[in-house]
Amino acid sequence: MSDIGTEVEIGGLRLRVPVIGAAGCVAFGRELVRLGVQDDLGAIVTPSLTARTRAAAHRAVLREAPSGLLAPTVRPSYGVERLRPTALPWDHEGVPPVIVSLAGNTSGDFAEVASGLRRGSLMRRVAGVEIQLASVDAKNSHRPFAYDEFGATKVVARVRESVPSGVPIFAKLCADVTDLVEVARGCVKAGASALVVTSPVRGLLLDPATLRPVIDPASSGLSGPALLPITLRAVWDLRAAVRSGRLPPIPLVAVGGIRSGQDAAAALAAGASAVQLGTALLHDPDAAAAVVAGLVEAVRERGFDHVLDLIGIAHDH
């Protein structure tokens, strides 16, 4: 494509380009192939799988917010019990490397999904595992695991025990917490290979006619361009913590509001090794190509020859 290098490695997983399809925004990859846009993504993350299929209590209605989407964070889900090694939902020619997202409401649930993945030869088709720590903890007043170090650590540790050591674990955090670095440190100690920020941030919209919440306020999350500054801030804080020794070195993945090459370049400069696109792909399934091209351009403009050269430069004086 160009003389600019785009390959990055995160926890042992090589990505041809540092752009990943975010959980829940690329389904299981088939549609990307049908749309002919699969080659612009270095990997995809599946919608979060649970131990057992969770039927829709409510349809996952999306609501438009200014520069964003409000969506229920508790969604119908695909149960790991439905996975058949011979007919995986992502078994389709052309689908990029697959990172499987796991969700649950106890650390045992997560372990069960992770063990479910080990059945048969399933793991062969799994390039990595992402842990949706925004899931709520049934044993802790339904607080998201990602809200404190204790909750996040116990889940990451259980998943680490259940997943072969060669498979990288991406811990997906929430930016809207009191001490992000503390939560991140717990995840690293428990065996995470990379950290992903951010899950949708809690938000609320009221119906203008009835002045009642349009989505259950306990579980409605904001996604989309409105999140970009929050994402950058979270990545910045984690990178700064690594630099100051508060957090052991660990690759970071930025997600939330990224929709252009410029946004991606900013995320890398703040300290991310790769970005994920969610809402951007819903708005425009071709967005990944433009993001990669814009990122390459940003590298070239600065006289660099590899995207790696951008990582963390915002912290240099």
Add this chain to the structure above:
Amino acid sequence: MGAFRHHTLVAPDIADRARPGQMVSVAIGGPASALVSRRTLPIAAASPSGTYGGTVDVIVDPGLDAGMAWLGDLRAHDEVAMIGPVGRAYPLPTSGVDVLVVGVGASAAPVGWLAAHLRDRGCRVDLTLAGPDDRHLVGVIEARRIAGSVTVLTGADPELGADLAARVRTQLRTSEIAVVYAAGRARHLAPVVEVARPFGVVVQCCVDEDMPCGTGLCGSCEIPVRADDGMRHTIRGCTEGAVLRGDRVDWAALAEELG
């Protein structure tokens, strides 16, 4: 045409393949738009070989929301990012039978086009157009050119769905209707399917509900259905619908999910 705006969009690739019941998914605004979900609209007509190359027609209700208002404001030569044709088309009968076609509000966009296809296959078409008032009806004049008989129904929800269903029941009682074709919101389609059930007549429904991506990626357009084995599962309205056999849809569950 009253409250709706009718647009003809140059899109040769889509026009070549589009059939009644299929949709286009349109991005709202440019790449920096503050409106990030797409709008998925039923195609009102497709002409593979127009003056400017193939075109597709859509009908926009600008009163619906800010995104639709933006679409409604498009002028000649404006460009939009569009994907299509999306979804499943209406299955057409192989022989000339009597059919009933009903459509509500802007969701009725495809019915005139569908009626023309049905007529060309030798079907006798009876068409009913419904909406909240005269300004929110699609293509009554054109419809009169195509269909054997055209009925117009206006009224507010929830009575509109019930009135439409009553009209369908009368038709099913008094004539030899083989299939009902319907296009509308779930709340208008459910009562129609209900009245057709005892007659054993299939209602092919184009379920026009929100489809924020229209590409199968987001999973937010799911429709609960019952499979042949009676098991309930969900399908994506955009890629696996929007045309569905009415008797397969779990309307009560869908109504609850839509809130």
